[in-house]
Amino acid sequence: PGETIELRDGEVYVDGRHEPKPAAVAGIRYEDFRRYASPRQWKLGGDEYFMLGDNPPISDDSRLWKAGPGVAAQ
Numbered sequence: 001p002g003e004t005i006e007l008r009d010g011e012v013y014v015d016g017r018h019e020p021k022p023a024a025v026a027g028i029r030y031e032d033f034r035r036y037a038s039p040r041q042w043k044l045g046g047d048e049y050f051m052l053g054d055n056p057p058i059s060d061d062s063r064l065w066k067a068g069p070g071v072a073a074q
Contacts, residue, residue, distance in 0.1 A: 005050045006041040007063070012052065 006013040013019065040063065044050055053059020 001044060001048055002046050003050070004041060004043050005062075 003015050006016075011018060012021070042050060042062070051062045053061040
């Protein structure tokens, strides 16, 4: 909550800090999504979380949701 999320050159940054991608998720190789992710930035509200799918090239996640990038905390 309250963080700034940025996707740049296929990498994820949270408040300017690089967040490394896992090598694999549930036995599936985590693919480089550089060609799918143009530079984007989102500022989350104080009660929101950013959701990024485990297969970014085809995931329907915070990057695509029309209601906004944040998922309200319950």
